[in-house]
Every structure is written in structure tokens, then in C-alpha cells.
Amino acid sequence: MATLGDGSSGTNAGPSGKIGPLILLGPPGAGKGTQGKRISDRYKIPQISTGDLLRDNVTRETELGRRAKEIMARGELVPDNLVCDMVATRLRQADCQRGYILDGFPRTPAQAGWLEAFLESEFFDKPRDERDGPIVIRMNVDYNLLKMRLTGRRSCPVCNTIYNVHFQPPRVNETCDKDGTKLIQRNDDRAEVITQRLQAYEAQTRPVASFYAAKEQLVTIDADRPMDEVTAMMVWAIEGE
Ligand code: AP5
Numbered sequence: 001m002a003t004l005g006d007g008s009s010g011t012n013a014g015p016s017g018k019i020g021p022l023i024l025l026g027p028p029g030a031g032k033g034t035q036g037k038r039i040s041d042r043y044k045i046p047q048i049s050t051g052d053l054l055r056d057n058v059t060r061e062t063e064l065g066r067r068a069k070e071i072m073a074r075g076e077l078v079p080d081n082l083v084c085d086m087v088a089t090r091l092r093q094a095d096c097q098r099g100y101i102l103d104g105f106p107r108t109p110a111q112a113g114w115l116e117a118f119l120e121s122e123f124f125d126k127p128r129d130e131r132d133g134p135i136v137i138r139m140n141v142d143y144n145l146l147k148m149r150l151t152g153r154r155s156c157p158v159c160n161t162i163y164n165v166h167f168q169p170p171r172v173n174e175t176c177d178k179d180g181t182k183l184i185q186r187n188d189d190r191a192e193v194i195t196q197r198l199q200a201y202e203a204q205t206r207p208v209a210s211f212y213a214a215k216e217q218l219v220t221i222d223a224d225r226p227m228d229e230v231t232a233m234m235v236w237a238i239e240g241e
Contacts, residue, residue, distance in 0.1 A: 019043045019099035021119070022238065023106070025209060026139030027201040028194065029149040031223050031230060034162055035139070036103040038231050039238070046095050049103040052160075053086055054078060075188055075196030077204055080110045088118060102134075108204050112211045136212040137237050139223035139230070143198070150194050154183035168227075 022039065024032040033049060040047040054072060057065030064086060068078045087105055090096070106112040119134070141149075152166040156176035163170050163183060170176060174183045188197065212218040219237040223230050 018097075019045050019238065020101065021099060021134045022101045023134050023136040023212075024101060024103050024139065025136055025205070025212075025218075026223060027141065027146055027205075028197045029146040029153070030139040030141045031149075031227070032103045032139065034227060035223075035230055035234055036101050037162075038227075039101055039234060042235070043099070043238075045099045045101060047101045047103055048087070048090055048096075048105070050083055050087065050105040050107070051103070053090065054083075057086075073187060073193070075193040075200060077107060077200055080108055080114070083107075084111060084114045084118075087115075091118070106208055109207050109211055112208050133215075133217055134212070135238060136209075136218045137234060138209050138218055138220045140220060141223045145224060146198065147191075147194060150189050151191065153189055154185055156181050157184050 022045075024030075024036055026032050033051075036047040036049065039045075054065070054068050058069045058072070059065070064082060067082060071078050083105065087102075091100070102115075106115050115134075148166055149164060152164045154163045154165060154170075154174065155161065156163075156179065158181045159176065159178050161176060161178055162168075163176075170183065175181070176183060188194075209218060209220075221230065221233040221237065225233070
């Protein structure tokens, strides 16, 4: 197992010195956002959450946000073409040069195929053995635990820190430890929408794991474990050996 140091050792998977791309694949509530933030801080690479990007578009009332709003409120997936265009724009930004974490993308086989073609086109001038393939981490969590995590999740609208009333409560009830802001519950963390989101995962996202398993790019971890243990398993998956 890799040494769990402070992340400054420069260890990394890719031949070009990049990290990843690292894909976090898992059902709603698996801990993609929580672990993505930790990995982002450790390796100093951006965490690209399609859920956060879409929610930002909804808040800013962009054309994309207007189209996505009702779909997200129902717990269904936003159409592939809209999400892929949004991701392409984000991945072309300069901070992605050293690698990035994809949190919540790809989420359908069509998105996975699109990403593969996108990465190929970005690497077209490099020999195959100098290209960095994705590291795909599938986070498995028991169904009932997922429901508890989602119904108990609260977040700070100012600094985006994630809490959980069951597993990681703030010091003062419903209040952010860092800036004292009143915590909020996500619109889609209501029981009926959670059921729909978990069904969408089973039907549309689970096959994405098979796509990467066939390419031997998939690592599966037990994300039922406490947060620090999950982080350690992820570091091992990234650094290898
Ligand atoms: P998105 O925002 O991606 O939501 P999600 O996939 O449903 O995932 P969550 O954010 O709910 O969970 P998470 O895995 O990040 O868990 P977290 O770390 O917060 O997507 C929202 C919507 O946007 C979708 O429904 C869809 O409509 C649309 N969308 C997004 N991407 C799309 C795409 N690619 N294509 C089409 N549509 C798309 O943790 C959850 C809770 O558990 C927290 O309270 C946390 O504190 C706690 N917790 C985490 N880990 C642990 C642990 N180890 N132990 C105890 N508690 C823990």
C-alpha cells in the first residue's frame, strides 16, 4: 500500500506527471463530494462536480439552468448533450492542465463514450504510452446508509462545507462551524426525490462501471467506512503499489 504522507511527494499515476483524470463514480450520497474535496486539497487539482456546476447555472438562471432546474428537482438526469458541453468548457480551463477530479461525471454510457473521445482528441499528438488514462474509483455504499446520509446532509450556502446531522453534525445545531451561516438542505434531498435519484443511478449510471471495468481502469472501494479510511483507500488507488 502507498505511504499516506502529506501529498507533497509528487507521487502520481500518469507518465506526464498529471493526476488522473480521476473519476469518482458512485450513487447519490456515496461521498463523492466529501472525498473529492479532500483529494483536491491534497493534490492541488480542481474538483469538477457536474451537480455543483448545474446548481450554479440554476442559481444564475442561465439558459442551461432553466432547462436543468425541473429535471434536477425530479431527481432525473439532465440530457447528455447539455452536460457534455458544460464539461467540455470546464475541462479547457487552465487549472485542469495538471489533472482534475470528475465528481458525478460520466453518469451514462453515452457520457463515458463522449469523455473517452474528448480525452483522445486532447491527446492526439502524444504516443499512446505517454497518455494518462482515467483512474476510476467506484464507491460502494449500502442502500439504507445512502438514504441516511442524504436525508441528514446539510451544507453551508456560503463556504459549501458539507455536514451531516447523523454522522458529522456542526457544533451548533444547523449552523456552519466556519462562518456561523445557517445551514441549508438541498432541494433534491427529500425522500421522494432521493428514491428517484437512486433509481436513476441503478438504471443509467451503474452500467458506466462495466464500461471502465472492461478497460481495466476501475477500482472499487468500500465507501461505507469512516471518512478518513475512505480517503486512505482513495490515495492508495491513486498512488498505487
Ligand atoms: P449531484 O450533485 O452530482 O448529486 P449526486 O450524485 O446525487 O451525489 P450527492 O452530491 O448527493 O452525493 P455525494 O456522493 O457527493 O455525497 P456527499 O459527499 O455530499 O447531482 C445532482 C443532480 O444533478 C442529479 O440528480 C442530476 O439531475 C444532475 N446531474 C449531475 N451530474 C449529472 C450528469 N453527469 N449527467 C446528468 N445529470 C447530472 O455525502 C453525502 C452525505 O454523507 C454528507 O452529509 C456527508 O457528510 C456524509 N458522508 C460522506 N461520506 C461519509 C462517510 N464516509 N461516513 C459518514 N458520512 C459520510
